[in-house]
Amino acid sequence: MYYVVTGAAGFIGSNLVKALNRGGVTEVIAVDDLTHGDKFVNLVDCEIADYLDRESFLEELERGVFDASVTAVLHEGACSDTTEGDGRYMMENNYRYSRALLDFCIDDEVPLIYASSAAVYGVSREFRETPECESPLNVYGYSKLLFDQVLRRRWNELSAQVVGLRYFNVYGEREQHKARMASVAFHFFNQYRDAGNVRLFEGSGGYGDGEQRRDFISVEDAVKVNLFFLDHPDKSGIFNVGTGAAQSFNDVAVATVNACRKAEGEPPLSRDEMQRQRIIRYIAFPEELKGRYQNYTQADIGSLRGAGYSEPFLTVEQGVARYCEQLLRCSR
Numbered sequence: 001m002y003y004v005v006t007g008a009a010g011f012i013g014s015n016l017v018k019a020l021n022r023g024g025v026t027e028v029i030a031v032d033d034l035t036h037g038d039k040f041v042n043l044v045d046c047e048i049a050d051y052l053d054r055e056s057f058l059e060e061l062e063r064g065v066f067d068a069s070v071t072a073v074l075h076e077g078a079c080s081d082t083t084e085g086d087g088r089y090m091m092e093n094n095y096r097y098s099r100a101l102l103d104f105c106i107d108d109e110v111p112l113i114y115a116s117s118a119a120v121y122g123v124s125r126e127f128r129e130t131p132e133c134e135s136p137l138n139v140y141g142y143s144k145l146l147f148d149q150v151l152r153r154r155w156n157e158l159s160a161q162v163v164g165l166r167y168f169n170v171y172g173e174r175e176q177h178k179a180r181m182a183s184v185a186f187h188f189f190n191q192y193r194d195a196g197n198v199r200l201f202e203g204s205g206g207y208g209d210g211e212q213r214r215d216f217i218s219v220e221d222a223v224k225v226n227l228f229f230l231d232h233p234d235k236s237g238i239f240n241v242g243t244g245a246a247q248s249f250n251d252v253a254v255a256t257v258n259a260c261r262k263a264e265g266e267p268p269l270s271r272d273e274m275q276r277q278r279i280i281r282y283i284a285f286p287e288e289l290k291g292r293y294q295n296y297t298q299a300d301i302g303s304l305r306g307a308g309y310s311e312p313f314l315t316v317e318q319g320v321a322r323y324c325e326q327l328l329r330c331s332r
Contacts (some may be wrong), residue, residue, distance in 0.1 A: 002029045002066070002070055002071065003025055003071050003072045004027055004029045005030055006057075006071070006074070006076055007031070008043065008143075009022070010042070010177075010196075012170060012222055013032070013077065014039075015174055015219050015220075016226055017030060018045070029045070029048070029052060030046075030048045031052050032053070033077075033192070033322045035204055042174045049291060051200065052277075054103065058097065070110050071111075073112065074114060075098060078143075079094060084261050091139070094140070096149075098114060100135055101114070102154070106160075107159075111161035112162045113161075114147075114164055116144045116148055116164040116167070117140070117141060117167055118145045118166050118215070119136055119144060119294075119299055120145040120166065121294075122135040123242050125296070126301075127240060127297060127300050129237075129240060129300075137294070148238055149163075151238065157269055163228075163229045163236055163237060164237070164238040164241065165222075167222060167238065167241045168215055168216070168217050168242030168299050169183065169215060170241075171184070171216060171218065172185075172218050172220060172323050174224075184252050185256055188256040188326075192258065197279050198253045199282070200281070201283060201285045201286075202283065204285045204295055205295030208280060209282040210248055210250040211255065212247050212293075213297070214249070214294070215237075215242035215245065215297050216245050217319075219326055220314065220322075221241075221313050221314055222241055224317070225309060228309050229307075232237055232307075232308065237307065238303075239304045240299035240301055240303065240304060242285070242313075243314075244301040246297060254269075254274060255317050255320035255321060255324075256324055257274060257279055259323075263325070264323075
């Protein structure tokens with residue numbers, strides 16, 4: 001019996017494969033699209049049973065090749081570029097593919113844990129898993145919301161666990177291939193190492209320079225949430241995956257710089273001192289993002305806690321420091 005992980009060479013997907021391996025699971029079917037092959041490095045230290053291209057996997061799935069041979073599907077594969085303007089591509093890649101997996105899982109009574117997104121909330125000031133809070137700003141967010149709505153409509157058809165995880169701002173190991181869509185922690189780390197400073201957006205949406213606030217969550221915690229539901233197949237639903245505490249981009253910058261300074265044997269600096277020394281700098285807010293940018297997100301994790309997930313989450317200070325330590329080890 002196989003565990004299927006889609007998006008397996010991607011950011012969260014590869015971390016899930018590695019976590020399954022640590023738990024003794026090696027019968028993993030890794031599904032991805034390696035048209036841009038640099039993602040392969042995320043699977044080098046993972047043990048898998050087979051790799052299939054995303055289209056080939058779907059064809060084999062629909063031909064019945066995997067009937068009665070799948071323990072669970074962890075569906076992380078998607079186009080996550082929030083600025084992608086090709087709506088037809090986004091809907092085919094994110095929405096239609098997910099529907100095909102749901103059909104298989106219902107028919108074969110297989111648990112499905114899939115990646116949704118906090119992008120479904122848009123500029124909402126409340127972040128609960130309810131329709132009145134949902135108003136996506138881009139077609140990426142809409143593709144995720146539309147599949148969540150399918151799950152709600154088909155709830156009475158479910159034959160096994162189905163869990164949608166609305167990830168907030170995830171950062172951490174194995175995201176280097178994401179380029180401009182990588183986390184701000186990744187970009188700040190590279191900016192500081194390359195130029196000795198980090199660059200944040202000037203104020204927007206009523207927030208001061210660098211004071212826009214997001215719910216930043218370590219990929220370590222995101223993976224733990226996935227494994228919790230995998231271990232509790234009686235629990236289904238749509239759940240926010242965030243820390244429940246928004247922090248500013250300034251906080252991420254300070255944590256990143258001080259983690260690098262610590263590795264160099266230098267004392268930590270306050271944000272004010274970093275600004276005075278122009279280690280933290282502010283650039284004009286991009287015109288193309290005006291009206292399309294989430295200036296504030298903070299997960300309401302009441303449903304997640306109500307489902308029994310009780311683990312504490314890493315703060316930005318804790319998680320970013322750990323992440324920078326990993327990046328520094330890899331850069332030596």
